Amino acid sequence: MKKYITLALLLVILLGITVWMTSLGSVGIFKMAPTMKVLTATTRHLQIVAAAELLAIVVGIPIGFTNTRRAVRFVSPVLIGAANVGQTVPTLAFIGIAGAVLGMGYKAAVVALFVYAMLPIIRNTYAGIRSVDPAVKEAAQGMGMSRWQVTWKVELPLARPVILAGIRTSTVVNVGTAAVAGMIGAGGLGEIIITGIAVRVTQLILQGAAPTAALAVILDALFSGLEEVVTPRGLKVLKQAQ
Amino acid sequence: MIKLEHVTKIFPDGTRAVKDLTMEIGKGEFCIFLGPSGCGKTTSMKMINRLAPLSSGKIYIDEVDIMKLNPNELRRGIGYAIQNIGLFPHLTVAENIATVPILKKWPKTKQRTRAEELLELVGMDPGTFLDRYPSELSGGQQQRVGVARCLGADPPILLMDEPFGAIDPITRGKLQDEFLKIQAKIKKTIAFVTHDINEAIKMGDKIALLREGELVQFSDPATLLNAPKDEFVRNFVGADRSLKGLRLHRVRDIMQESPQIVKLGENPVEVKACMERDKLKWAMLVDDQNQFLGWVTYEDLREDKPIREIIQPAAVTAAPETPLNEALSMMLNSAIGNLAVLDEQKRLLGVLTFENIREVLGQAGSAQNGFGGKDR
Amino acid sequence: MWIQAWNYMIKHSDKILNWTLQHLYIIVVANAAAAVLGILIGIFISGKGRERLADTVIYLASIMMTIPSLALYGILMGILSALTLPSIGFLPVVIALTLYGLLPIVRNTYTAIREVDPAIIEAGRGMGMSELQILIKVKIPLAVPVIMAGLRQAIVMNIGIAAIGSYIGAGGLGQPIFRGIANYRVDLILIGAVFVSLLAIIADLLMGRVEWLTTPKGIRIRGRRT
Numbered sequence: 001m002k003k004y005i006t007l008a009l010l011l012v013i014l015l016g017i018t019v020w021m022t023s024l025g026s027v028g029i030f031k032m033a034p035t036m037k038v039l040t041a042t043t044r045h046l047q048i049v050a051a052a053e054l055l056a057i058v059v060g061i062p063i064g065f066t067n068t069r070r071a072v073r074f075v076s077p078v079l080i081g082a083a084n085v086g087q088t089v090p091t092l093a094f095i096g097i098a099g100a101v102l103g104m105g106y107k108a109a110v111v112a113l114f115v116y117a118m119l120p121i122i123r124n125t126y127a128g129i130r131s132v133d134p135a136v137k138e139a140a141q142g143m144g145m146s147r148w149q150v151t152w153k154v155e156l157p158l159a160r161p162v163i164l165a166g167i168r169t170s171t172v173v174n175v176g177t178a179a180v181a182g183m184i185g186a187g188g189l190g191e192i193i194i195t196g197i198a199v200r201v202t203q204l205i206l207q208g209a210a211p212t213a214a215l216a217v218i219l220d221a222l223f224s225g226l227e228e229v230v231t232p233r234g235l236k237v238l239k240q241a242q
Numbered sequence: 243m244i245k246l247e248h249v250t251k252i253f254p255d256g257t258r259a260v261k262d263l264t265m266e267i268g269k270g271e272f273c274i275f276l277g278p279s280g281c282g283k284t285t286s287m288k289m290i291n292r293l294a295p296l297s298s299g300k301i302y303i304d305e306v307d308i309m310k311l312n313p314n315e316l317r318r319g320i321g322y323a324i325q326n327i328g329l330f331p332h333l334t335v336a337e338n339i340a341t342v343p344i345l346k347k348w349p350k351t352k353q354r355t356r357a358e359e360l361l362e363l364v365g366m367d368p369g370t371f372l373d374r375y376p377s378e379l380s381g382g383q384q385q386r387v388g389v390a391r392c393l394g395a396d397p398p399i400l401l402m403d404e405p406f407g408a409i410d411p412i413t414r415g416k417l418q419d420e421f422l423k424i425q426a427k428i429k430k431t432i433a434f435v436t437h438d439i440n441e442a443i444k445m446g447d448k449i450a451l452l453r454e455g456e457l458v459q460f461s462d463p464a465t466l467l468n469a470p471k472d473e474f475v476r477n478f479v480g481a482d483r484s485l486k487g488l489r490l491h492r493v494r495d496i497m498q499e500s501p502q503i504v505k506l507g508e509n510p511v512e513v514k515a516c517m518e519r520d521k522l523k524w525a526m527l528v529d530d531q532n533q534f535l536g537w538v539t540y541e542d543l544r545e546d547k548p549i550r551e552i553i554q555p556a557a558v559t560a561a562p563e564t565p566l567n568e569a570l571s572m573m574l575n576s577a578i579g580n581l582a583v584l585d586e587q588k589r590l591l592g593v594l595t596f597e598n599i600r601e602v603l604g605q606a607g608s609a610q611n612g613f614g615g616k617d618r
Numbered sequence: 619m620w621i622q623a624w625n626y627m628i629k630h631s632d633k634i635l636n637w638t639l640q641h642l643y644i645i646v647v648a649n650a651a652a653a654v655l656g657i658l659i660g661i662f663i664s665g666k667g668r669e670r671l672a673d674t675v676i677y678l679a680s681i682m683m684t685i686p687s688l689a690l691y692g693i694l695m696g697i698l699s700a701l702t703l704p705s706i707g708f709l710p711v712v713i714a715l716t717l718y719g720l721l722p723i724v725r726n727t728y729t730a731i732r733e734v735d736p737a738i739i740e741a742g743r744g745m746g747m748s749e750l751q752i753l754i755k756v757k758i759p760l761a762v763p764v765i766m767a768g769l770r771q772a773i774v775m776n777i778g779i780a781a782i783g784s785y786i787g788a789g790g791l792g793q794p795i796f797r798g799i800a801n802y803r804v805d806l807i808l809i810g811a812v813f814v815s816l817l818a819i820i821a822d823l824l825m826g827r828v829e830w831l832t833t834p835k836g837i838r839i840r841g842r843r844t
Contacts, residue, residue: 003677010681017696088818090778093811096795100807104799176686180782183799193692197786200706202699209692213685220684293744318746328741332759332834342745375836391745401744 007221014214021207030201033192033208042211045188048106048178052113053171060118061163064125080126087119091177099184109186113177117170124166128159161231168223175216179208189215243269243431244290244399249299251285251455259285261455263299267448269398270429274446276436278478282455283435287401290433291320303399318342321392321400321430325407327384329376335361335387336372342395360390365420382413389421393428403435418444439479443467443489444565451475464490484603485567493569494562496602497583497592501526504538506549514543526582526590527553534559534582534590559584562591570599622805623812634794634813641790641817644780648712649773652719656772657765659720660727661753672728679721687779690714691786711783718779719772726768730761763833770825777818781810791817 024032033041067076098112132155140150182190192208244267251260260282267273275283288294290301292313301308308316329338337344339360340353348356358368364386376384385406392400406414406421422445425432436442442449443463451459451466459471467487470476480486504513504525517525517540527535527549536553543552558572559582573581573596581594627634663672685693694713699705734757742752784792791814798806830838 002674006677006681085819088774088822089815090781090818092778092781092792092795093815096799096807096811099799100804100811172684176688179686179688182688183785183796190688193688194785196692197695202696202705205692206696209689209696212689213693216684216686216689217681220681291744293740314746314748316746317744322741322744324737324740324744326735326737328735328737328739330738330742330756330836332836334836341742345746345751377836391741394745 007217010217011214014210014217017206017210018214021203021210024203027201027203030199030204032204038189038192038207038211041187041189041192041208042215045175045178045190045212045215048110048113048181048186048188049171049174052110052117052178053167053174055110055114056117056121056170057167059114060121061125063118064122064163065129067122067126068129076126080123083119083122086116087123091116091173091180095177095181095184104185106186108184109178109181113174113181116177117174120166120170120173121163124169125159125163128162128166129155131162132158161227164223164227164230168220168227171223172216172220175212175219179212243267243271243304244433245302245305246286246290247300247302249286249289249301250297251282251289251294252297259455260289263452263455263457265450265457265460267431267433269431272425272432272434272445272447274434274436274442274449275452276439276442276446276449276478277452277458278437280454281452283437283450283452284403286452287403287433287435290399291317291322291401293317318345318395319397319399321394321397321402323388323392323400323402323405325404327388327405327408329384329387329391331376334373334375335379338376338387339390339394341391342397346395348395356394356396357390360393361387363393363424364390366390381409382417385409385413385417389417389424393430398431400430400432400434402432404437405434406441407436414441421445440486440489443486451478453478485570488566488570488599488602491566491602492562493560493564493566493581493583493594494591496566496598497562497594498598499592501590501593503528503590504549505529506535508549510543510547510549510552511545513538513549514540517543524580526593528590532589534584534588537580556582560594561585566599566602569594573599620808623808626805626809634809637789637791637793637810638813638817640788641777641780641792641814644708644711644715644783644788644790645773645776645821648715648780649719649769649776651712651716652723652772653769655716656720656723656768657727660724660765661731661758663724664728664731664757676721676725676728679724682717683721687714687718687782690717691783695786707787707789710786711780711788714783715776715780719776722768722771722775723765726764726771727761730764731757734760759834760837763829763837766825766829766832770822770829773825774818774822777814777821781814 022035094116095112098108102108140154178188179190182194189208189212196204246263246265249263252258277283285294289296336357339357343353361368406417448462449466459475467483502522502525504527523540525538527538536555557576560569583592585591663675694710695705742756781792784790785796791810794806795810
């Protein structure tokens with residue numbers, strides 16, 4: 001209960017700041033972004049995040065999964081190692097390189113975001129499936145499930161919570177990375193923040209920063225709720241008993 | 243030396259773990275707190291070093307009320323060993339053993355020598371083990387280090403909570419034997435918790451049997467077995483309490499010292515005639531140094547076969563200090579059904595038969611006491 | 619493009635060094651603060667009876683983590699200028715980094731202390747160690763490896779976040795990236811990106827080594843049986 005209250009309070013503050021700043025109209029000679037612009041920017045931001053994230057999920061989960069199969073067991077440490085190193089690389093560097101190599105704009109941003117968002121998903125999918133107790137898999141096979149059934153009915157459901165946690169992290173980080181991508185002309189809320197910093201108008205900065213933060217917090221809370229729903233009941237009970 | 247007077251423990255949630263416990267543990271006595279799960283034995287023990295606060299009542303150590311002492315100092319004067327041992331994984335064996343000496347600020351050289359002494363006492367080579375880490379030891383070794391650690395600063399009192407519980411039965415038996423030998427040397431006052439009646443009988447001088455927080459019977463093992471106070475005690479001790487009572491006696495208490503012997507060189511026909519005359523079905527074969535070679539049965543004796551060829555070697559033999567329960571077990575495993583008793587040089591000291599054991603069982607069953615207490 | 623970058627690197631190695639040092643300075647200060655604060659907080663909330671406090675603290679810290687760095691910089695700039703403190707440059711970046719670094723360190727400290735085998739603590743207590751002695755001689759040494767792991771996470775993460783902070787005037791390896799984007803100098807972007815990535819990777823490896831070194835010997839040698 002307390003958690004929801006804290007969360008709600010935080011959101012109220014953030015959205016309040018956004019509204020307040022927008023209502024200022026202008027600060028000195030600088031014009032604040034009108035409400036329309038804020039909304040368009042938010043939509044754009046969400047579009048970028050959604051596009052990149054969906055791609056990351058669609059490509060990342062299969063990659064993570066394939067890496068757990070015995071057939072590729074010599075290659076997988078390399079790939080997973082690469083994913084680990086990739087995550088160490090700072091987001092700005094990623095965006096920067098994407099901008100340099102692919103040119104500025106929306107498309108480069110989505111590519112960079114897509115690649116970056118994929119990394120935690122690959123890692124978590126891999127780890128989640130690896131963490132399934134081999135005894136459980138053995139029991140399933142012993143009872144006559146085909147390899148495919150074991151994967152579908154046993155491994156994936158048990159790995160679901162971890163995979164979802166990976167998607168959650170990936171998405172929340174994505175919101176921040178998308179903001180930075182405003183640098184390379186991706187549009188979105190980052191643009192407002194960056195303009196604000198460039199002209200040194202704190203109110204403008206806040207007008208972009210507050211909704212970005214709110215977006216991240218909301219998405220995180222949504223995923224947290226989703227995790228609750230998606231965790232197989234048995235695992236929840238197991239967690240409580242521990 | 244340790245006096246408990248009307249000690250009661252009520253947990254915050256209302257559970258009455260210990261109810262009005264009054265008992266005394268004499269100096270040098272090995273006292274066992276025994277009982278089923280939840281009977282309050284561990285709680286009782288823990289109140290002695292104030293790890294569990296008393297709800298009411300008093301505990302005196304050497305006539306001093308423990309509440310008047312600083313708890314940490316009290317505990318440094320009492321050895322403490324628990325089931326999961328709790329060795330400090332980040333410290334070496336030597337540092338673990340020297341925990342209390344370090345707390346008491348003993349000089350460094352004294353710490354080390356003490357650790358060496360104690361490691362030897364528990365049967366581990368200091369040279370090999372002093373600088374090892376707990377994660378490099380087997381379960382039995384860890385348990386020994388745990389015992390050594392609780393003896394660290396040579397405390398007069400030891401509190402032990404199922405210290406041999408977490409290991410396999412074979413190692414446990416060995417550790418129990420070794421600990422008894424150590425206790426014979428150092429004569430500590432010990433409060434020892436266990437739920438295993440066999441361990442209690444084997445180890446204790448006195449047994450306090452608890453049930454749901456109450457002291458049901460407090461007596462020495464023989465009395466507990468032969469004169470159980472009520473139904474609960476009888477059930478707890480087990481229907482085989484007479485068999486359990488065998489543990490209290492040694493082979494040397496009841497063996498026959500002049501068994502019928504045969505020597506290698508003798509004539510089979512003569513021997514057979516002798517045996518027929520005395521109505522003997524078997525004899526024990528020895529050599530000139532009185533070393534035991536095996537059994538010889540009446541049926542096997544033939545005039546055409548030298549005795550040497552019909553020897554049935556003994557699969558198992560007993561030593562004079564073997565407890566009777568083990569002896570009985572050995573007998574049941576041997577084809578002959580009798581047990582040769584040998585000394586360390588394998589010389590024949592006597593023989594043990596089922597009859598001998600049955601006599602002991604009969605006496606224990608009918609009388610109030612058995613042969614008296616056990617010896618070590 | 620790569621060749622351009624290579625040339626730049628040779629020609630302006632002093633500038634690159636400068637940026638790197640600026641970056642390191644920020645990282646060291648912020649993470650040291652996060653470490654000290656984080657460990658103290660972690661130890662405090664791991665005390666008996668403080669579970670609810672612990673839950674709250676860790677929850678707050680994790681919310682902190684969800685806030686995107688650029689947004690946090692923005693918010694901090696707002697707060698600092700309202701307090702008439704310098705709102706650009708070193709200060710907001712260091713504050714942000716410290717805040718971000720707190721979660722991994724507090725959480726790891728708390729968990730590590732909480733997860734010390736209760737049998738070990740009971741043994742210590744039974745032998746007459748005071749609570750403080752148990753904390754110092756047993757709980758903390760055993761918690762150090764996990765705390766180091768948390769510090770490692772914090773440092774690597776913060777290197778990236780600090781790069782973004784270059785934009786609000788803190789200097790560091792983000793500078794060439796931003797300038798490169800502004801002036802369409804691809805070689806600059808690459809220099810910045812490559813160097814900051816290298817910094818992060820090296821820091822990760824170094825901290826991994828530190829983690830290993832600070833693990834008490836007895837726990838390192840797990841499973842070597844006689």
